[in-house]
Amino acid sequence: NAGVMQNPRHLVRRRGQEARLRCSPMKGHSHVYWYRQLPEEGLKFMVYLQKENIIDESGMPKERFSAEFPKEGPSILRIQQVVRGDSAAYFCASSTRTGVGNTIYFGEGSWLTVV
Amino acid sequence: QQQVKQSPQSLIVQKGGISIINCAYENTAFDYFPWYQQFPGKGPALLIAIRPDVSEKKEGRFTISFNKSAKQFSLHIMDSQPGDSATYFCAAGVQGAQKLVFGQGTRLTINP
Numbered sequence: 001n002a003g004v005m006q007n008p009r010h011l012v013r014r015r016g017q018e019a020r021l022r023c024s025p026m027k028g029h030s031h032v033y034w035y036r037q038l039p040e041e042g043l044k045f046m047v048y049l050q051k052e053n054i055i056d057e058s059g060m061p062k063e064r065f066s067a068e069f070p071k072e073g074p075s076i077l078r079i080q081q082v083v084r085g086d087s088a089a090y091f092c093a094s095s096t097r098t099g100v101g102n103t104i105y106f107g108e109g110s111w112l113t114v115v
Numbered sequence: 116q117q118q119v120k121q122s123p124q125s126l127i128v129q130k131g132g133i134s135i136i137n138c139a140y141e142n143t144a145f146d147y148f149p150w151y152q153q154f155p156g157k158g159p160a161l162l163i164a165i166r167p168d169v170s171e172k173k174e175g176r177f178t179i180s181f182n183k184s185a186k187q188f189s190l191h192i193m194d195s196q197p198g199d200s201a202t203y204f205c206a207a208g209v210q211g212a213q214k215l216v217f218g219q220g221t222r223l224t225i226n227p
Binding site for chain 2: 004033035040041042043044045048056058059091095102103104105106107108109
């Protein structure tokens with residue numbers, strides 16, 4: 001099942017370090033989305049990307065967070081100088097297209113723990 | 116206005132019973148209403164989705180009821196089974212699933 005692949009599944013970082021989360025979309029999907037889930041909460045939209053373009057980053061924190069989806073390779077969510085509040089599950093999703101009628105499929109998530 | 120309010124937070128149902136989870140929204144621009152099922156340590160999986168031009172959609176034991184005037188929608192799980200025990204999230208999106216707003220989730224437990 002070539003679904004949305006995320007790695008690492010679990011990541012532990014000390015405060016001040018950098019975290020890099022990778023996402024390979026489903027085959028044939030060119031749209032990638034990142035969501036964050038805090039403990040006992042629903043998912044919160046962070047960013048929507050197409051190849052080499054950030055389409056909507058309205059949910060991204062203004063500092064320390066960045067995302068990219070290069071022409072080749074996986075999408076990367078980068079968190080610089082992590083703090084305890086960044087501890088969460090980060091989910092990537094992908095779709096073939098956007099707009100009415102599209103469906104997004106989620107990966108299994110990357111669990112970040114900041115110690 | 117971007118919120119989706121989900122209730123109850125937790126729900127316990129006997130095997131074979133009907134599980135009902137409710138959601139309400141404010142933004143009338145929402146045009147896509149999916150429900151996701153999530154097991155511990157896993158990503159959300161799409162269960163069923165509805166658009167505002169229909170009032171009900173059924174897929175197997177899962178039914179979405181949609182009330183456009185009340186801005187509410189609900190998930191009904193008929194003949195609930197222990198394997199249905201999971202956390203369920205409603206969501207809403209404008210122009211499809213491009214940018215979903217999720218409810219807080221309902222932890223469903225089906226007792227055997």
